[in-house]
Amino acid sequence: MIESLLGRRLVIVTGKGGVGKSTVSAALALLAARSGKRVLVCEVNAQERVAPLLGAPPSGSEIREAIPRVFTVDVTPHDAMRQYGLMVLRFKTIYDAVFENRLVRYFLRVIPGLAELVMLGKILWEAKSEERGAPRWDLVIVDAPATGHAVQLLRVPQTLLDTVPAGPLRSDATWMQELLVDPVRTALAIVTLPEEMPVNEAIELDAQVRGLLGIPRAALFVNAMPETRFTHDEEARLAALASAPQPLGPAALAGRLQAIRAEQAHRQLARIRAALDLPMAVLPLLPLAAWGPEAVERIAAAIAAAPPEAEP
């Protein structure tokens, strides 16, 4: 699974808020860099998490190398607009004359989807651009916003194709959409937790990706999976022991809570496995208080260990 994913030019990582998208993005970047690739990880107008997860300072809107061969950037509407504007208009003097005009800035701010378009445009441009006949990046990873906002972002090219007549916007939308739906160059990965709401949302997201976006899906990451530590018999025993005095009572209660959580997680894992026909990697719940390079290492190891053809 990992080879197929990292063999693309563009990998989009998405899922509900708080499921670990940044951690998975950072781990994928780490694995790609270890196999010799030059990687760019893009966050989209976010509080930057990827560079800090790799133990580096946030890079802001300038591309910076966080660890060897892994570069990060936070794409913001303002900077993306500027870069995009410069690309379209070619000359900085024209850009300044036009884009620093207050009225024009107003238009750019209010035209629905324009901010998303320029941010996505910048990311996709990085993914497709070449220098001296070779790709500028071996792999671009997008740590996409949470589900609803990600769909909004990724839908912009198609929306423009549906609504905008011929013109510069349309021709940009055309190449962007071609790249997004190209199964050779692009893949989308969904991250979820083995809990009810995140699983519901992952199933809905998958339907939207297939129906609405048409972006090739390549992987499902089920993050923070608790291990099965106690048997059914032991769980029953724990319930009885939980009322014992210290130290056994608290230990049995902790054990019981763990067992219940693991059981629920397995139910949700089975649900999503049945619902989505995607290669799946199950990532462990880490007993770590602080999220940083160590967590990324361990998640990367779990991804690397996922079976190559984990089709259910």
Add this chain to the structure above:
Amino acid sequence: MTGVRESVAARRIVVCVGSGGVGKTTVAAAIALERAVAGARALVCTIDPARRLANALGLTSLGNVETPVPAHKFAEAGLAPRGQLFAMMLDVKRTWDDLVTRHAPDPARRERILRNRLYQQMSSALAGSQEYMAMEKLYELATDRDYDLIVLDTPPTAHALDFLDAPERILDFLGNDTARALLAPAIGAGRLGLRLAQLGGGYIAKTLGRFTGQATLADLGEFLQGFQGMYDGFKERAAAVRALLARRDVGFVLVSSPSPVSIDEALAFHERLHAESMPVAGLVVNRVTPDLWNAAGPLPTAEELDGPLAAAGVQDGRFARRLALTLAEHQALAVAERQALERLLTRVSVPRAVVPRLETDVHDLAGLASLADRL
């Protein structure tokens, strides 16, 4: 210190805010249930409830319709409400359509807007649209109906500010006179480009057209034209919503989990609400890992568990080792969460409730009632 329950007891409107995945919907439903049981006519308006919770509230479909929670659901939960509980799910598109219908001067204008391509994209494509419509619906419910309590669950916003700024930003978009004048479909002038050239300085207009395409600007012009004359009605209403939110019988409830992301979000909300003089009624910290070890000494080793286990008739060294490990991991998490929450709890001094991670998802009225007891 009084709890969140007491703090919201006197409010007519409660708005639950916080990042996604912290249990906002469940808290909103629990607050409404509690008051309904106590005798009020209470409504909970949700955005995107978990299926089982929706089922528990008797909600089967979207549609902006307030539905009474059926009596048998209460009976199943062993509850005898003295009041009534209603629930509804917000339909963003429908709320927009209702708003346009209400303000359109005539049927022709209404149809022109409802059929416009940009308008049809608006409910999904325009950032903040969901937030704006949640506010709009709240105002309608608060002024046109006779609920004793309305609890609003809010969309999971990308940024805390979106929620309060969205109406204004969208109105700014719909109502900008200069933009409308510039983009007005050229009546008589023949081509949009000409009109732009007359009004806005040809050089800039031409370059802008190069950037977006002239036809896009024309579409936008037609769209904005459609809203002409309705804008004042919209604006008045948005101002009324803001005034409503600052009233003393309104209370915002911040909902957070112990995760750093949701703590940041709750802090940002709190700061903003405070700056706007909007009343914060309480803080609910949800899904907290309970502290199981309140003894002063260190956590037990596996060997220290062997004795008590043997006394209870269990002799299994590996079982003891797994138990010791599980307790250690559990407590490490509990301590880390407590430290992360310190930041939130010291800076937000409002009535609060810390709710432990429950053993099962709340999926029926009995679960909601027991959550309400903890608030």
